[in-house]
Amino acid sequence: MSRTRELDRRHVFHSWSAQNRLDPMVLTGAEGAHVWDENGVRYLDFTSQLVYTNLGHGHPKVVAAIQEQAARLCTVAPQHANDRRSEAARLIAARAPEGMDRVFFTNGGADANEHAVRMARLHTGRPKVLAAYRSYHGGTQTAINLTGDWRRVPNDTATSGVVHFFGPYLYRSEFHASTPEQESERALAHLRRTVEAEGPATIAAIVLETIPGTAGVLMPPPGYLAGVRDLCDEHGILLIADEVMAGFGRAGAWLAIDLFGLRPDLITFAKGVNSGYVPLGGVILSAAVADTFGDRPYPGGLTYSGHPLAAAAAVATLTAMEDENVVGRAAALGAEVIAPGLADLESRHEVIGEVRGTGVFWAVELVADRGTRAPLPDAAVAAVTAECRERGLLPLPNANRVHLVPPCTITGDQVREALEILDAALARAVR
Template identity: 40%
Template structure:
């Protein structure tokens, strides 16, 4: 097919996620390499969101491609109950990267499935039914993961599954209270959460599930002491701590996993996305040795036809090896510093920028109508005049490809991006923010 035929056929036959179908206009992609992809007219686009924050190693990584080809030559599929070298090897590599309390991996196909199965395991292990998660969260759109999700994408699933309880995020920028330190903010949020735990009945709560660092809902980085405080509350009340590392895992934040920033040991960790960088779908649930041991004698009532698919696991082995061999963490921390410094300049220079939040190569620009009042550029859960869509369109015109969510613009480029490439792309963001200042405020 030529480009226009791909576009028209896609529009006629494909249903596209999170879209009114009459508005879709997909770019036909002919080739891709590194942080770039090209359409059939030869236009080059910069992938500044790593697609869906999953292509951490960019396009065209030969090590991953060759690993998949080698597995194809051996065999493409063998059921989860059989032994496969790629599956066994990847599981061991993942456990070796985890804290010393972690024991085994259950492989899934994606982040939503990982969170679904984590909740099932928590309920089976504890015998309790309630699951706490936060309002500004996204854990997937399948029925269980969608009930975990707190933001508006859960609405289509309501009325939801009983037992899913929401609590408030440590969203210090938008809090009505002014805190004199991060520690005082932490005390406030933990006090309110403990109160809610008591009101819900601590003996009925199986787990607290959190994106370690909130992703699409604003890159909300926990204040000092918050994550250890959650760990302490879980220990106090016999609740499992589940860290959703679907976006934040695999070097995105400057650590292999984001929970490493906070010196904690979760009971369960979910992952997907960067474990294969999108080359083949794969996710997983890592459980503690205690939970793993429980299922030695008790039925693990979880199962997926494609759990630990050999092709996916082969890609995963190559990915994990590449992160370490290519010192991806070193690049994330070096280039991430440039990202943070540039975002702070944008915040200082542009009236439309209320706040910027960043860690590693994981960042968001929060857009406001007024810096003093912090009124968001669009209301929560709404964009009646298509303002954020216009901003995304202005970036697209400059071949800067990312996505917006609420009043945020996400910047999360592939972790292989160079300082020179980053600076070139952020100049485009500067141009667009100037237009927002002048025309959209």
């Protein structure tokens, strides 16, 4: 056992894990779409770590920006103005819908969602927030209660003011739908009844991942997000779009809301905004919400809000993405290479029930039986993942799915290499 691994097992307490069952891979380097381990074995990184290295590993312009900023002004308290924070806010606001010109910086996505909910409650004077069961919004107290998946349950004290509902997921429809249109219509009817049953005047906000990521890259059916917007407008409810995972190129758009013409009241972001090189998240505010705190102090803040190293990384990332047409390339790659490549695998592997995604944001749903759609057992999914890793590919497993979420800068040849590995892994592991 290497000293790194030995010290990790002795001293590091890992997220979301039974500590005695862990055997973490020791990574020692990364460049572009590749990482390598302590033995020098190189892997194609189709996890983007935790879906955040949108610009790839070690982008020289971002690294140089962090180095330059560290040498000039390494840290500054949030009450002071700073050139990199100001420029990062300008660049982020420029990618939001018109009129959303203010940015509140946080350390990551979870506290971005915490503050968005706080802002919504203070703006409306209402206590409740609605969120989907199939969702992940972060690990802090409000964010984990917003989350709908299994991680919420051990943390849920039933005091958070969060009410959950089922969002659309046609492949495993809660509404007995057989078409995208039926799924959209019935999911909206279910949400409307939830709002009515809870009392619209008690609801501050509906929080939605524009494209639920951890839950399986669930593309919203036609009309769904527009219907949620209309429902919110009808009852004076704010709409919070969680773009932490889907934003900044991941979905083949600057923000995933752009794919659906959605205008939220608050947008949360993190991850891809600076490729995760330095922790950064935030909330983009509509003018109406920002005006609430024009003469009334906002009762919230963070010591490292808009940290200059993180902000410098964001400025460099967003500038590089613009200069190198990273978003356009990600969209084209998804449409022209990933989608047809996965469709080919689906046609040849009975174990694939469905593929879903856009840009460089994809999930492959693995099933034991296509007719019943019974999920592939955990052990079989683990075998597929292990076989991929043995062949030099790191996919991101989640439940009965394999998520393929490479950097937005991945090349077509690298995607084809990854799909060939997945093809072989499915053939061998499932057999």
